[in-house]
Amino acid sequence: MEIGIIGAGSIGLLYSFYLSKNYTVTLYTNRKEQADIINEEGITVIKDGTQSLTKVHAEYERNYQEQLLIISVKQYDIEPIIEVLKKLSSRTVLFLQNGMGHLPFLSLLSHHKIVLGIVEHGALRIDVHTVEHTGIGRTKLSYYNSKNSDNTWIEQLLVEKHPCFPIELKEDWQKMLNEKLIANATINPLTTILKVKNGELIENEHFNVLLYELFTEVINVLGLQNERQLWDYVQNICKNTAQNESSMYKDIQKGNQTEIDAILGYCLHQAKNRNLAMPHITFLYHSIKGIEVRKGERDG
Numbered sequence: 001m002e003i004g005i006i007g008a009g010s011i012g013l014l015y016s017f018y019l020s021k022n023y024t025v026t027l028y029t030n031r032k033e034q035a036d037i038i039n040e041e042g043i044t045v046i047k048d049g050t051q052s053l054t055k056v057h058a059e060y061e062r063n064y065q066e067q068l069l070i071i072s073v074k075q076y077d078i079e080p081i082i083e084v085l086k087k088l089s090s091r092t093v094l095f096l097q098n099g100m101g102h103l104p105f106l107s108l109l110s111h112h113k114i115v116l117g118i119v120e121h122g123a124l125r126i127d128v129h130t131v132e133h134t135g136i137g138r139t140k141l142s143y144y145n146s147k148n149s150d151n152t153w154i155e156q157l158l159v160e161k162h163p164c165f166p167i168e169l170k171e172d173w174q175k176m177l178n179e180k181l182i183a184n185a186t187i188n189p190l191t192t193i194l195k196v197k198n199g200e201l202i203e204n205e206h207f208n209v210l211l212y213e214l215f216t217e218v219i220n221v222l223g224l225q226n227e228r229q230l231w232d233y234v235q236n237i238c239k240n241t242a243q244n245e246s247s248m249y250k251d252i253q254k255g256n257q258t259e260i261d262a263i264l265g266y267c268l269h270q271a272k273n274r275n276l277a278m279p280h281i282t283f284l285y286h287s288i289k290g291i292e293v294r295k296g297e298r299d300g
């Protein structure tokens, strides 16, 4: 099976490394120099201090040929890719983004078999061809516009048996994405403005109150009922990733754009549609947007 992976950041490098063990992978980069380096030196994954190298073919030209395309760019880089996907013949397209920013574009791609995914791995790009696998998690997949049948590409992925790279199928994409959104909408912005690691949101009783207040707004706006179970889920993520900095906190420290629009921006949009007041979400959304603008002004 031939797989094209679009976006050679932390997730693109990690997925190229593991999937190339069983499939022919082409990794599409944003810059020619990165493709040249990957073609020459391969991809290195560092896990628990051990380095492993694999050869993967990288391309800068965007003539995606593969029958399975995996999209691993950030939410704010999705739109130009959608424009290309619109013109391609029918195939399977798997989106791996955090947040919900990609959903409005999917109606433009109805001739493709769309699969939504969430990533529970931790991955951190060290340089243009090296990624650190900072936490083993699952990839969860769910069919968006087709039934759980006749997708041989996805069925092949599901028999993937690498112990560090488990892949699961979920029935309900909305539930799957909502759960991930709850974690990203609560842990990410709070850790960013408080400048703390994930674990402090449960270790510090005052921060835990903030986490809970924000959590109740988020589940309210998403219209979710099983509060107890979801609150345990969020607290468990803080516990299991206690020593990690959230991706949003890392992005802000590096002066990068965040995915706040696809995360809290989406929640605010839902709140507006339903005429709900969301003071914590509003406060945090504008705090993060303000920090991004200040950074832009300093650089500008």
Ligand SMILES: NC(=O)C1=CN([C@@H]2O[C@H](COP(=O)(O)OP(=O)(O)OC[C@H]3O[C@@H](n4cnc5c(N)ncnc54)[C@H](OP(=O)(O)O)[C@@H]3O)[C@@H](O)[C@H]2O)C=CC1
Binding pocket: 006, 007, 008, 009, 010, 011, 012, 028, 029, 030, 031, 072, 073, 074, 075, 077, 080, 081, 096, 097, 098, 099, 119, 120, 121, 122, 123, 124, 125, 247, 259
């Ligand atoms: N990293 C992680 O641990 C996790 C990430 N995710 C999600 O996965 C997604 C990807 O995240 P991550 O890998 O960390 O992000 P990165 O920023 O590390 O990587 C994104 C890459 O996409 C490249 N890119 C942008 N536009 C294009 C294009 N048109 N064609 C080819 N490449 C392009 C960027 O290039 P350039 O460098 O030139 O900008 C960058 O290298 C996000 O939605 C994130 O929320 C989810 C869970 C965990």
Ligand SMILES: CC(C)(CO)C(=O)C(=O)O
Binding pocket: 098, 183, 184, 187, 188, 198, 237, 241, 244, 245, 246, 247, 248
């Ligand atoms: C689950 C969480 C919050 C773990 O850090 C994450 O996905 C992120 O940082 O983006």
